[in-house]
Amino acid sequence: MTGEPKGPTSGTSRQRIAAVLARPGVSLLIFVVAISIVAGLLEPSFFTVNNWVNMVNQMIFVLIVGIGMTVVLIGGGIDLSVGSIVGLSGGVTAWLMGNGVPLGAAVVVGIVTGLGLGIVNGLVITRLKIPDFIATLATLAVIRGLLHAWTEGVPFTGYSTEGYRLLAGLDPLVWRITVPMIVAAGVAALAALMLRYTSIGRHIRATGSNREAASLAGVRVNGVKILLYAGSGTLAGLAGILLAGRLDTVQPQMGADLMILAIAAAILGGAALTGGRGSILGAVVGAFTLILIQNLVNLFNITPAWEPLIIGVVILAAVVFNRTSTLVVRRASKRKAEGVAA
Amino acid sequence: MILVLAAELAIFTVLSPSFMQVNNMRNVLVQSVFILLLACGMTLVLITGAIDLSVGATLGLSAGVTMYVLITTQHVGLAILSGVVSGLAIGVINGFMVAKVGLNSFIATLATLAIAEGGLRLLDDLRPLRVTEAKVEGGWFDFIGDGRVWGIPVPVLIGLAVVIILQFVLRETSFGRSVYSIGINREAAHLSGFRVVWTRSMVFVLSGLIAGLAGVILASRLGSAQAGLGLGYELDAIAAAVIGGTSLAGGRGDMIGALLGALVLGVLSNGLQLAGVDPAWFQVVLGASIIGAMLANEWLAKAALGISMRAAPELEQAREVDTAYIRGFLALEGTTVPDLLDARLRLESRAAALAAERITEEEAQTLRDLLSRMADETASDEEYARLDQMLHQTIVAASKDTELQSEYRTATEQLFITYSTRVLKLPARRLLAMSGHARLVEAITSQNSAAAERAMREHLDEVRDQLDAYLDTGRESAEGGTVMAAESGR
Numbered sequence: 001m002t003g004e005p006k007g008p009t010s011g012t013s014r015q016r017i018a019a020v021l022a023r024p025g026v027s028l029l030i031f032v033v034a035i036s037i038v039a040g041l042l043e044p045s046f047f048t049v050n051n052w053v054n055m056v057n058q059m060i061f062v063l064i065v066g067i068g069m070t071v072v073l074i075g076g077g078i079d080l081s082v083g084s085i086v087g088l089s090g091g092v093t094a095w096l097m098g099n100g101v102p103l104g105a106a107v108v109v110g111i112v113t114g115l116g117l118g119i120v121n122g123l124v125i126t127r128l129k130i131p132d133f134i135a136t137l138a139t140l141a142v143i144r145g146l147l148h149a150w151t152e153g154v155p156f157t158g159y160s161t162e163g164y165r166l167l168a169g170l171d172p173l174v175w176r177i178t179v180p181m182i183v184a185a186g187v188a189a190l191a192a193l194m195l196r197y198t199s200i201g202r203h204i205r206a207t208g209s210n211r212e213a214a215s216l217a218g219v220r221v222n223g224v225k226i227l228l229y230a231g232s233g234t235l236a237g238l239a240g241i242l243l244a245g246r247l248d249t250v251q252p253q254m255g256a257d258l259m260i261l262a263i264a265a266a267i268l269g270g271a272a273l274t275g276g277r278g279s280i281l282g283a284v285v286g287a288f289t290l291i292l293i294q295n296l297v298n299l300f301n302i303t304p305a306w307e308p309l310i311i312g313v314v315i316l317a318a319v320v321f322n323r324t325s326t327l328v329v330r331r332a333s334k335r336k337a338e339g340v341a342a
Numbered sequence: 343m344i345l346v347l348a349a350e351l352a353i354f355t356v357l358s359p360s361f362m363q364v365n366n367m368r369n370v371l372v373q374s375v376f377i378l379l380l381a382c383g384m385t386l387v388l389i390t391g392a393i394d395l396s397v398g399a400t401l402g403l404s405a406g407v408t409m410y411v412l413i414t415t416q417h418v419g420l421a422i423l424s425g426v427v428s429g430l431a432i433g434v435i436n437g438f439m440v441a442k443v444g445l446n447s448f449i450a451t452l453a454t455l456a457i458a459e460g461g462l463r464l465l466d467d468l469r470p471l472r473v474t475e476a477k478v479e480g481g482w483f484d485f486i487g488d489g490r491v492w493g494i495p496v497p498v499l500i501g502l503a504v505v506i507i508l509q510f511v512l513r514e515t516s517f518g519r520s521v522y523s524i525g526i527n528r529e530a531a532h533l534s535g536f537r538v539v540w541t542r543s544m545v546f547v548l549s550g551l552i553a554g555l556a557g558v559i560l561a562s563r564l565g566s567a568q569a570g571l572g573l574g575y576e577l578d579a580i581a582a583a584v585i586g587g588t589s590l591a592g593g594r595g596d597m598i599g600a601l602l603g604a605l606v607l608g609v610l611s612n613g614l615q616l617a618g619v620d621p622a623w624f625q626v627v628l629g630a631s632i633i634g635a636m637l638a639n640e641w642l643a644k645a646a647l648g649i650s651m652r653a654a655p656e657l658e659q660a661r662e663v664d665t666a667y668i669r670g671f672l673a674l675e676g677t678t679v680p681d682l683l684d685a686r687l688r689l690e691s692r693a694a695a696l697a698a699e700r701i702t703e704e705e706a707q708t709l710r711d712l713l714s715r716m717a718d719e720t721a722s723d724e725e726y727a728r729l730d731q732m733l734h735q736t737i738v739a740a741s742k743d744t745e746l747q748s749e750y751r752t753a754t755e756q757l758f759i760t761y762s763t764r765v766l767k768l769p770a771r772r773l774l775a776m777s778g779h780a781r782l783v784e785a786i787t788s789q790n791s792a793a794a795e796r797a798m799r800e801h802l803d804e805v806r807d808q809l810d811a812y813l814d815t816g817r818e819s820a821e822g823g824t825v826m827a828a829e830s831g832r
Contacts, residue, residue: 145626312459
């Protein structure tokens with residue numbers, strides 16, 4: 001990576017590079033690029049537009065839910081119920097569509113479902129004073145159970161319309177660009193701007209780093225908590241609607257795996273379970289890393305039995321790389337600082 | 343949580359007559375053992391402030407390895423050993439990755455979750471993992487899962503043994519102390535001389551080992567293993583630990599809590615089944631019941647302390663709640679306010695004397711800074727309370743006596759959490775304590791050991807008076823008594 005410092009003049013640019021590398025997600029991005037190049041050399045079909053559009057399409061669900069999760073984690077919470085909210089919101093929209101409700105109304109009701117469930121999470125945590133983990137674990141079971149009881153184990157199918165196909169990205173908008181891509185990009189941009197430039201963003205970070213201090217500083221921490229879960233629920237609802245449209249079938253377990261993927265994406269991107277830390281850009285890179293690994297496993301026709309094992313090993317490799325590069329950068333910049341001081 | 347458990351038992355006994363039968367109780371216990379074992383390992387890891395998501399998959403892998411070795415070698419002992427070792431291996435990888443390499447435990451154990459899951463899938467692909475494939479006599483392999491000693495199922499005995507051993511390790515050994523101190527403050531634990539990397543690895547190794555053990559028991563009970571076995575158990579294990587009072591932020595929790603948490607979940611799930619809850623609605627009811635149990639825990643604890651929330655006017659009510667809460671809290675921990683204050687007096691006066699001899703210039707500066715920040719009258723009460731706590735901690739740290747530090751931490755942890763933010767709010771308390779603090783810092787920074795010890799005693803006696811007045815406990819003896827009690831070493 002960065003070698004020995006050559007002289008005082010090379011200091012500033014070197015330090016600038018080190019600062020960029022130390023940002024969350026950047027060294028992970030280097031890992032992703034390196035893996036992509038190797039994959040491209042071994043398997044030419046990796047670098048096709050088709051494959052990349054595919055990856056982006058797969059990534060959208062993890063990304064949208066993962067952004068909500070990142071913000072919740074920054075605010076010092078954790079939302080285990082997102083996978084269930086994805087399932088139930090998707091189910092509500094699909095059922096409404098199947099019963100002849102117009103697309104716009106069905107989508108609004110689906111999103112409001114997610115919002116409502118998120119607010120319930122926030123209220124259970126702040127009013128009933130139940131730890132975030134237990135509260136959302138309980139609502140995970142309740143919401144998933146509701147979908148099971150409602151569908152009675154029989155999936156909703158055959159509700160798709162032309163509009164829904166367009167909305168869910170089965171039909172492209174322009175060229176290969178789909179509506180969910182634009183939605184996901186918009187969500188990411190809004191979340192990043194909110195965290196960076198608004199007082200709400202600062203309040204969220206303050207609440208996550210030190211709840212008591214934030215409260216003393218006048219932040220309404222309970223309000224922030226409710227807002228976090230409402231946001232996370234809304235985004236999960238949005239992802240649920242897009243997923244239901246994409247799959248054209250809602251089975252009772254829909255979205256269940258998204259919870260752990262969303263947390264993994266957020267944490268790969270530099271968020272911490274202890275709160276206060278995390279970045280949207282990091283979450284984007286994190287989500288992409290997870291999807292890339294799955295894509296490679298598919299692309300190389302690896303026997304399904306080996307799949308989880310390889311995914312595990314590559315995730316481990318990714319975090320080890322992320323960790324060592326951070327250490328190398330930190331050590332290099334420290335050495336630099338000592339050099340300047342001497 | 344004991345009260346919640348009792349309430350659960352009572353409710354289900356009324357709802358379904360077969361619930362309280364010996365057979366069913368045995369069932370509940372055996373069914374809870376797997377979550378209990380995983381929750382024990384999980385609690386250890388959580389106390390250090392990390393998390394282990396791999397336990398469920400490790401349990402599955404261990405069950406698979408046990409079956410596979412049993413089928414291929416027909417050797418029961420070897421099969422059991424391989425099962426346990428496979429769990430240990432995952433634990434070692436986790437420990438190495440988290441403690442040594444420094445990876446985030448969530449991601450590292452998520453990766454080993456996938457690796458263990460993949461391992462089981464590969465074994466399952468090689469051949470069917472069923473005990474009928476092995477041509478061995480049932481004998482001791484069946485005994486592990488289905489045997490009984492004095493009418494108690496063997497898995498339950500194993501579970502209890504693990505709880506007792508780990509509880510002893512946590513509470514009575516220096517390893518246990520390092521587990522807690524790492525969870526409270528890793529940096530401070532390192533400075534206090536605890537072997538942070540070793541302890542952080544060992545909790546994962548133990549967690550993996552226990553998950554391996556649980557896998558062997560499950561394999562014996564089921565007589566088979568298939569891909570996907572154990573997935574999702576990790577969430578139940580975390581839930582059991584958290585219901586039992588363990589904090590995801592680290593530093594809190596114990597095995598008794600894990601035991602209660604696992605039983606609360608196990609009884610709930612069995613009772614709801616027996617009560618005839620529609621399977622389709624089972625998850626809904628289970629989830630709602632978890633919230634109900636958490637709420638009931640709070641209400642029952644308050645009710646048991648005999649608080650009437652409506653009788654007293656607002657201020658009086660707040661004081662009553664505080665009093666009852668602090669007393670009740672300490673009673674649950676098996677100690678009392680005077681006990682804790684005695685311990686604190688003894689520890690801190692010694693710490694002050696030692697600190698005066700060993701203090702560094704840097705530490706002395708820290709003390710002066712803290713003091714001047716405390717003197718700022720515009721600081722909020724909470725801010726002041728925190729500074730106060732930091733001042734005392736700095737003094738104890740400056741004594742450079744690790745034994746003293748860890749004892750001090752155990753003795754004051756509960757007290758600080760509960761009363762520093764509430765009791766210290768009284769404005770008079772601040773003014774009074776300031777002169778005490780000033781004398782204390784003056785004595786320590788001027789390296790006068792005897793004066794430092796005396797100043798600390800006087801200061802803590804004041805604290806005791808304040809607290810007694812607030813809690814209205816009515817002290818048994820005057821100041822001389824407390825000093826004597828302190829000198830007799832409690």
